[in-house]
Amino acid sequence: MLRRWNIVALLVLLLLAACREAAPPVPTPDAPTAPTAESEAPPVYQDASRPIPERVEDLLARMSLAEKIGQMTLIEKNSLGEGDVAEYYLGGVLSGGGGSPRDNAPEGWLEMVRAFQEEALTTPLAIPIIYGVDAVHGHNNVPGAVIFPHNVGLGATRNADLVSQIARVTAVEVAATGIFWNYAPTVAVPQDIRWGRIYEGFAEQTDLVSELGAAYVAGLQGDDLTAETAVLATPKHFVGDGGTTWGSSTTYQIDQGVTEVDEETLRAIHLPPYQAAIDAGARSIMISFSSWGGQKMHANGYLINDVLKGELGFTGFVVSDWGGVDQVDSNYDEAVVASINAGIDMNMVPYDAERFINSLTAAVESGAVSQERIDDAVRRILTVKFELGLFERGLPDESLLEQVGSDEHRALARDAVRQSLVLLQNEDGALPLDKEAPVIFVAGEAADDIGMQLGGWSISWQGMPGDITEGTTILEAIEEVAAGEVYFNRFGRYERIVDDAGNPIVADVGIVVLAERPYAEGEGDRADLALSQPEIDLVARVRDQSEKVVVILMSGRPLLIESVLANSDAFVAAWLPGTEAQGIADALFGDYEFTGRLPYTWPRTMEQVTVDKSALSDSGCEAPLFPYGYGLTTAEDGHVELLTCP
Numbered sequence: 001m002l003r004r005w006n007i008v009a010l011l012v013l014l015l016l017a018a019c020r021e022a023a024p025p026v027p028t029p030d031a032p033t034a035p036t037a038e039s040e041a042p043p044v045y046q047d048a049s050r051p052i053p054e055r056v057e058d059l060l061a062r063m064s065l066a067e068k069i070g071q072m073t074l075i076e077k078n079s080l081g082e083g084d085v086a087e088y089y090l091g092g093v094l095s096g097g098g099g100s101p102r103d104n105a106p107e108g109w110l111e112m113v114r115a116f117q118e119e120a121l122t123t124p125l126a127i128p129i130i131y132g133v134d135a136v137h138g139h140n141n142v143p144g145a146v147i148f149p150h151n152v153g154l155g156a157t158r159n160a161d162l163v164s165q166i167a168r169v170t171a172v173e174v175a176a177t178g179i180f181w182n183y184a185p186t187v188a189v190p191q192d193i194r195w196g197r198i199y200e201g202f203a204e205q206t207d208l209v210s211e212l213g214a215a216y217v218a219g220l221q222g223d224d225l226t227a228e229t230a231v232l233a234t235p236k237h238f239v240g241d242g243g244t245t246w247g248s249s250t251t252y253q254i255d256q257g258v259t260e261v262d263e264e265t266l267r268a269i270h271l272p273p274y275q276a277a278i279d280a281g282a283r284s285i286m287i288s289f290s291s292w293g294g295q296k297m298h299a300n301g302y303l304i305n306d307v308l309k310g311e312l313g314f315t316g317f318v319v320s321d322w323g324g325v326d327q328v329d330s331n332y333d334e335a336v337v338a339s340i341n342a343g344i345d346m347n348m349v350p351y352d353a354e355r356f357i358n359s360l361t362a363a364v365e366s367g368a369v370s371q372e373r374i375d376d377a378v379r380r381i382l383t384v385k386f387e388l389g390l391f392e393r394g395l396p397d398e399s400l401l402e403q404v405g406s407d408e409h410r411a412l413a414r415d416a417v418r419q420s421l422v423l424l425q426n427e428d429g430a431l432p433l434d435k436e437a438p439v440i441f442v443a444g445e446a447a448d449d450i451g452m453q454l455g456g457w458s459i460s461w462q463g464m465p466g467d468i469t470e471g472t473t474i475l476e477a478i479e480e481v482a483a484g485e486v487y488f489n490r491f492g493r494y495e496r497i498v499d500d501a502g503n504p505i506v507a508d509v510g511i512v513v514l515a516e517r518p519y520a521e522g523e524g525d526r527a528d529l530a531l532s533q534p535e536i537d538l539v540a541r542v543r544d545q546s547e548k549v550v551v552i553l554m555s556g557r558p559l560l561i562e563s564v565l566a567n568s569d570a571f572v573a574a575w576l577p578g579t580e581a582q583g584i585a586d587a588l589f590g591d592y593e594f595t596g597r598l599p600y601t602w603p604r605t606m607e608q609v610t611v612d613k614s615a616l617s618d619s620g621c622e623a624p625l626f627p628y629g630y631g632l633t634t635a636e637d638g639h640v641e642l643l644t645c646p
Contacts, residue, residue, distance in 0.1 A: 045391075052386045056379055062125060068378045069360050071127065072340075074319065076350035077116070085119040085129060088353050091346060091381055092181070094132040096322065097461025097520065100141055106177055106404040109142055113178035114395050121395075127382075128390040130232070132181035136200060136457050137578060138166075138413070139173040139404070143469045146173065146409040146579060147454055151186060151212075152556060153420035153575035155202035155599030156631075160215040162416060167219030169412055171231040173404045178396030180388055181232045182220060183286060187213035187273035188242030193600055193609060195254050196524025199455060199556030199576055201242055203599035204613070204628065210273045214280035221281055226389030229400065235277040237288030237321060239303060240270045244290050246610070252522030256289035256327075266292065275312050283316035283384045287344060289324060298324040299335075304343035317345040317380035324348065325356070333359050337368045345377035405470060410580055417583025422573040422631045423594040424602075426638040430548050430569035432590025433509055438484040441507040443492035443542050446515035446554055448475040455556055455576035456520030463518030471579025474513055474552065481585045484508070492541040510546030511588075512539050514564075515554040529606065530560040543567040552584065558602040562625065565640050573598070590634070597631035605645070621645035 044050055044058035060068075070089025076096050085093065093116050101112040113131050120129040139145035148154075148166050157163070167185075174182055186200040189209050202212045217233040224230060240259035243266070249257035259266065274285065285308065288297045297303065298320055308314050320339065325347055328335035336359045339347065349356040363369040385391065403409070423431065433440075446452035450471045456463040472480075479486050487497055492512065497505045514535050543549050548569040553559065556576055565571060573596075574584055586592045601616070603609050604625040608616060617623045621643055632638040 048392050052383060055386055056382045059125065059127070059382060060375060060379060063378070065361065065364060065374070066357075067123075067125065067127075068374050069357050069364075071378050071381050072346050072360070072374070073353050073356055074132070074346050074348045075353040077112070079351045079353070080116075083119070084353065085116055086123050088357060089123055089127070090120070090129060090353065091127075092130045092132060094348065094350075095141060096350060097134055097457055098141065098459070104143055106142055106144060106401050107398075109177035109179070110396055110398065110401065117178070117395055128385065128393075130181045130385060130388070130390065131179045132183055132234075133174065133179050134183045134457060135170055135174050135179075136184045136186065137576075138170050139177070140454070140458050142173075142177065142404070143459060144405045145469075146405050146413050147458060147469065147471070148413050148578045149416050149420045150199040150455055150457075150556065150576040150578075151202045152199040152599060153577060153596075154212060154416065155208060156422050156573075156575065156596035157416065157419040158208070158597060159419060160211050162419060163212045164215040164219035165412060166416060167216040167233075168222065169409045171220045171222065172229045172400065173409065174231050175229045176400035176404050180230070180390065180393075181234070181284070183234045183236060184220070185213050185216040185233065185235060185277075186237070187235045187277055188237065189269050189273065190242040190600075191269075192244075192246060192254060193557040193603075194246060194526050194529065195242070195244070196252070196519055196521050196526070197241070197255060198524075198600075200457075204601065205599075206269050206272050208599065210276035213273045214276040217277050217280040217282045221283075225283075225387050226392070228393070230388065232284050232384065232388060233277070233282050234284040234286050234319065235274060235282050236286035237290070238274060238285050238297065238308060238318075239288060240266055240292050240297070241288040241290045243270055246527075249522070249525075253525035253527065255522035255525050257291070259290050259292045261292075263293075271307070271312075274308070274314075278312055278314050282314075283387060284319060285314060285316065286319050286321055287324060289321055289327065296324075296328050298344060299328045299338040299342045301342040309343060315380070316384055317377070318343055319346045320344050320348045322348055322350055333363065336360055337363050340369050340373060340377070345380050413578055414580040414583040414586070417574075417577045417580055418586050418592045418595075420575055420577065420596050421584065421587050421594055422596040422598055423570070423633065423638065424573055424626060424630070425565060425568060425571040425640050426632055426634060426636065427569045428637070429634070430550065431588060431594075431634050433550070433588050435481055435589050436483050437508040439505060439507045439509075440478065440482055440484060440486045441492070441494055441510040441542060441546055442475050442478060442486060442488045442513070443490065443510065443538060444513035444515070445490040446474075447490070447511070447513035448473045448488060449515075450579065451518060452515045453554060453577055453581060454579070455516075455518050455554075456524065458518065462520045462523055465517065469579065472582045474581045474584055477582040477585035478511065478588070480582065481589050492538045492545075494545050504545065507546040508548075510542035510549045511552065512542050512549065513552045513554065514538075516556060516559070519556070524556070529557070529603075529609065531563055536563045539564040539567045550588065558598075558600055560603065560606065562604065562642055566642060570638075571640075594631065594633050597629045598626055599628070601628045602626035602630070604643075
């Protein structure tokens with residue numbers, strides 16, 4: 001037997017030797033063979049000349065289940081360990097409010113995002129991540145970026161072109177830091193000004209929200225989604241978050257609560273802004289924490305699948321809000337199944353990507369979530385990534401950094417402030433002020449506090465008082481314009497300012513700046529909107545020491561102000577103006593006219609906050625203090641009749 005095998009082996013060796021003699025010589029490194037046609041051609045998904053649907057299907061066919069579920073996972077950057085982006089094939093990374101890099105400057109943001117993208121591109125299929133941020137009034141997490149008035153102020157402008165320009169500038173500054181996904185605009189239609197997100201809404205009326213929301217989407221995304229400054233918009237929060245009922249929230253008071261309206265009302269008031277945003281090109285939409293019809297929105301398949309993706313024709317991808325899946329069900333695995341089957345394509349799981357990935361993987365393996373649903377979600381995500389040109393953009397560079405906080409951008413923000421101001425009272429032509437007034441008193445801690453001007457979602461989630469970024473305060477703006485003496489005392493105490501004879505000086509003008517302390521979301525839910533006694537006393541003190549008094553209110557919503565109107569000659573609603581308060585001085589001293597009009601009904605009492613606005617009267621105690629759309633010019637005498645009401 002052994003001999004026979006030896007003979008066979010000898011014959012095989014002779015045959016191989018013959019083949020080697022007949023074969024062409026093996027090329028050396030100096031003379032490589034020409035690549036084959038197959039090796040020359042990149043995969044279809046990497047060929048930018050091919051139609052996007054072809055690229056998507058080619059890439060989808062190459063992906064494992066782990067890679068697909070990774071694309072459906074969005075995690076906050078502070079929860080990532082080294083190598084997690086590649087290990088889990090993550091589809092997206094985000095910075096939550098205040099989720100800044102160690103070097104919190106435009107350059108630091110760019111470096112951070114570039115590092116995450118570099119890691120994503122090391123995966124076998126090299127699918128880029130999409131990095132997201134809440135740049136809701138400019139690139140507001142980044143010190144040095146220009147920060148615009150919050151949406152409540154933009155609603156007062158009634159200027160869709162201006163809103164589009166603001167969104168365009170925001171896109172440039174966001175893209176400069178390597179980010180191409182913005183969780184904005186908010187297109188809620190707020191019905192209760194006690195809500196802590198009230199200032200994120202443009203107005204209480206659907207038509208204005210639809211118009212300005214669509215303008216913002218168009219400005220943010222630009223004419224070409226593949227352009228270097230195009231940023232993906234994300235209208236939010238679908239749907240009805242502006243209509244939640246006070247006391248219905250298990251987490252706060254009204255935020256994340258229940259929208260207790262019938263479907264007809266939901267469709268009439270809260271749905272149209274989403275159709276307008278989709279028509280404007282929106283390719284990503286975020287789901288609301290709120291509930292409707294006995295179901296959390298994150299699990300409402302009827303509204304997400306049937307209405308949003310069906311009736312409204314939305315073909316982009318749906319993203320959850322921060323940990324929204326956790327509120328669907330106390331059983332996490334069941335919550336994951338419900339949210340994915342309801343139509344959520346990318347889940348924002350800020351703290352634990354592995355838990356979500358393992359849960360969804362098990363759900364697919366058990367059949368609780370179909371492979372078809374996974375493929376649909378990933379197809380939507382990949383389609384938008386291709387539309388954004390993420391596969392061709394490469395790693396972000398520094399070419400746009402010089403535009404962050406540029407003079408041109410600040411000039412636009414200053415103009416936005418001018419247009420947002422609403423003049424509520426102007427007795428006897430108190431405004432405009434005379435730049436040559438010999439003495440001006442300025443009072444109120446917010447008069448010289450940039451953080452108070454910004455409100456929430458500014459450098460940090462809730463915002464904070466203090467010198468937190470670059471900009472111009474109201475006091476600085478007044479000092480820049482006024483030719484006479486400007487005295488500032490936060491408490492309005494000027495008794496020590498005396499003339500040569502030792503008598504207290506009476507100011508020609510007293511300017512009092514009142515302000516809400518910064519807040520965001522549920523932390524800003526507020527049951528009582530009355531001014532505090534110290535604020536009332538402050539105005540009274542300045543009244544006693546001034547020939548005329550101008551009150552400037554910085555707030556995210558209307559407050560109850562009758563208590564100070566009697567001591568005010570002029571009253572200005574300045575909302576949350578952002579970094580460029582010079583726009584306020586422009587209007588106060590007459591360089592620009594007041595043109596803003598109220599985006600919300602201004603109540604006389606707390607009782608008026610909680611009733612249907614259509615039930616309010618046009619006169620007397622049953623009428624609001626100021627109706628929706630109210631706003632004076634300085635040419636109009638604005639005396640407010642103060643009533644004694646029960």
